[in-house]
Amino acid sequence: MSPVKSVCFIGAGFVGGPSGAVLALKNPDVEVSVVDLSDTRIAAWNSDALPIYEPGLLPVVKEARDAEVRPQNLFFTTDVRGTIKRADIVFICVNTPTKTAGIGAGKAPNMAYFESATRMIAAEAEKDTIIVEKSTVPCRTAANMREILKAIGKPGVNFEILSNPEFLAEGTAVADLMRPDRILIGSMQTPSGLEAAEVLANLYGSWVPKENILKTNIWSSELAKLAANALLAQRISSINALSAICEATGADVGEIAYAAGLDSRIGSRMLQASVGFGGSCFRKDVLNLSYMAETLHLPEVAAYWQSVVAINEWQKSRFTKRIISTLYGTLTGKKIAVYGFSYKKNTADTRESAAISVVKDLIAEQAKVCIYDPQVTKAQIWEELDINGCHLEDVEKYVSIAQNPYDCASESHAVVVLTEWDEFSNKDVVPAKKTAGENPQQLLPSPVASEHSSDNEMEMTPADKSARERYNPRIAIKHTEAQNAKVDWEQIFDIMERPAFVFDGRRVIDAGKLQRLGFHVECIGRGNPF
Ligand code: NAD
Ligand code: UDX
Known part of the structure; x- marks a missing residue:
């Protein structure tokens, strides 16, 4: 050739x-x-x-x-x-x-x-x-x-x-x-x-390097991609399922992940318990695999992979339920500060972000939700909530956007951390890692942004158009390279209602430090150790 x-x-x-x-x-x-x-x-x-x-x-x-x-x-x-x-x-x-x-x-x-x-x-x-x-x-x-x-x-x-x-x-x-x-x-x-x-x-x-280039038959290669994402997502659902047991028993999922991950057969990566995985790939690809199994008349296999997504959905709603029950069973009229809307740090991408589900649930409870994200714009949040089934009148009524974490938390009953942006963490910084582990304080530059858009020559149904927009939001995103300063949690405590709650969906908070300031802290995968 x-x-x-x-x-x-x-x-x-x-x-x-x-x-x-x-x-x-x-x-x-x-x-x-x-x-x-x-x-x-x-x-x-x-x-x-x-x-x-x-x-x-x-x-x-x-x-x-x-x-x-x-x-x-x-x-x-x-x-x-x-x-x-x-x-x-x-x-x-x-x-x-x-x-x-x-x-x-x-x-x-x-x-x-x-x-x-x-x-x-x-x-x-x-x-x-x-x-x-x-x-x-x-x-x-x-x-x-x-x-x-x-x-x-x-x-x-x-x-x-x-x-x-x-x-x-x-x-x-x-x-x-x-x-x-x-x-x-x-x-x-x-x-x-x-x-x-x-x-x-x-x-x-x-x-x-030549040894890193793997050649296979074409069907294996096609399936290997779905398999890789399914296995990664499955690890997260597994650790998230364990996080629920930890919360009920007093064990700490961070310690569980660390202890298990030291076994070289298990390894430490992709074991960070969280409010749930997001992004444009995991959910889509696991569902794709599950659907393929269904069409191949393998219902048990389909159900197995479907459960990875089901646990993820459950994890998100479980987190909101914990917020509601901790806040005495009612959020009506209470201001809830949401820190982070992107599906993970260092991206402005909000596709399938866990924040969407949590915010939807908070709106349903008639909470006054205020969102701060260092990179995601109001227009994008509005569009994301809209295409995910929120009525725009409710969004206008219950949701507001803050330009900084302090305005966001002012007079709030709780701060809810949904994205692990470095600026929210009060943990001591450890060296950068390529992927999330239990100490994922990556020191990458702050992200700027994305504008996704797509046009296609094919005829599209309204549903397809909505799918396209869903996966290709047209909204321009903030373009700033600046690394934001760390949140001053002492200041946050001063401006919040009492008692002041923090719900950490990303395990970026050193709970002990915040408790010493007077906060009540609830963290994914950590229950009462006594
Ligand atoms: P994207 O939505 O960011 O980009 C796709 C682009 O394709 C859009 O800009 C759209 O306008 C364009 N497009 C659609 N039809 C076209 C056509 N007929 N002619 C020309 N352009 C056309 O999508 P993405 O995130 O880059 O993902 C692309 C694929 O790669 C998906 O299958 C995804 O699952 C896979 N993937 C994504 C990631 C990721 O991190 N985003 C990682 C690995 C694999
Ligand atoms: C993923 C795959 O990692 C990548 O190989 C594939 O090509 C595309 O899909 P991406 O979705 O960009 O990449 O990010 P990833 O870092 O895998 O995180 C996905 C989601 O899982 C994020 O919401 C992240 O916060 C969450 N996550 C990740 C956890 O909750 N715990 C972890 O331990 C790791």
Whole structure:
């Protein structure tokens, strides 16, 4: 096969943008184009205010995009069709959200964007092309693609399909792409399939050690991505299930996770008990796996994975119930300060954030909810609550947004910590870690932000449109790099109602220190030790 000259990434989102940028940086002789149908998103990728915030991403983009230190080889464009024609390899990185209507609604992935991209490639490609599934897709998606390509592709044009799932996590995307645990490439086990896998492996080989590039059959690769996310989510649901036992017995889930994690067969990562996992991937991918099992007539397997999501839902509502019962059974008219709305720190992404469920429950109790998040805007919070079933009149009536933690907590009965932003923690800082553990005080730069948007040429039903908006909020986000000062909890205590409560859904609070100030502290996974 002739050397790769041109590569295209379809979908300039959290995956396509950073993946394209790193590939371009590491392969200066290859032209890398990242395409999207959204003008605003592409315009942002061509500016210094990138549409997503990832620590360390802007310098990577600028080096390959701006031709200041070396010839430009990274391009962001809306010319999807023209770019496909030139490409030797096309990576599909479009969104695959959970379906909101029709068969499999609430479980199956919505493959409309993925199929649309496949059809576009089939219609436009004029030479032999390798197509790479980078989006997370159900197992055997490549078989469907093959049929479409065969039916629509131009005569004489050959396609080879590879599966190359992405394992990056938001907030650490650049580090994850620069030093991946592994690169997984699945291909058909035919001579042309294996040759295509080798071509892709060579692109990665310019910065990833050969032993970290794993080649498998294509179905294993597709399934491995869902399996990895399901196993990670399952660990969190497992530790969260244990957190409930801890609260009832006086054990401390942090000590449990530490003790268990020292067993090298278990390991310490992804065992941080919390108010529940969020983000655009875990829930969607576990449901995807569960639905796949259902369609394969494996109801026990489907139920097993479904329980991972069920525990997560339960954990969120369990936390709110604890708030209500601790506050004497009523929240009516009480001001509750919510610290954090994003699904984890170092991202402004709010997709599936646990804060959405908790705030919804607090509204239902007629609490006066005041939210402070260092990166998420009011418009985004409003949109998130709206698309998750809150009536906007209720949101207007019961929810307000504060610009700082002090206005937020002033005259409140309780502070509820829902995102582990460094500024909320009063724990002693420990060195940075790549992923959450029991002491996850990561010292990464403060995040800036994201504006997700997507347009799609396919006809969409209202439900699909709402799904698209759900997964691609169009709201601009705060753009500040500043590292905010730590919350002064003594000051917070002074301005709160009495008794002053803190509910820690992220285990970032040293309860002893706050108790000495006079707070009543309730923490996920910790009950009364006496
Ligand atoms: P995203 O919503 O941020 O971005 C997807 C982009 O694709 C949008 O900008 C949209 O406009 C564009 N798009 C949709 N259809 C298109 C088309 N036909 N032509 C051109 N552009 C089109 O999504 P994401 O978070 O980057 O996720 C993409 C895929 O990667 C999903 O399958 C997801 O599960 C998977 N994934 C995501 C992450 C993550 O951390 N976000 C990590 C690993 C894997
Ligand atoms: C996840 C996977 O980690 C990544 O490999 C995949 O490619 C995409 O999905 P992401 O959702 O960005 O990445 O973040 P992650 O750090 O995994 O956290 C997901 C959620 O789980 C967050 O809400 C986080 O707060 C929560 N979490 C994580 C816990 O509650 N406890 C933990 O120990 C770790």
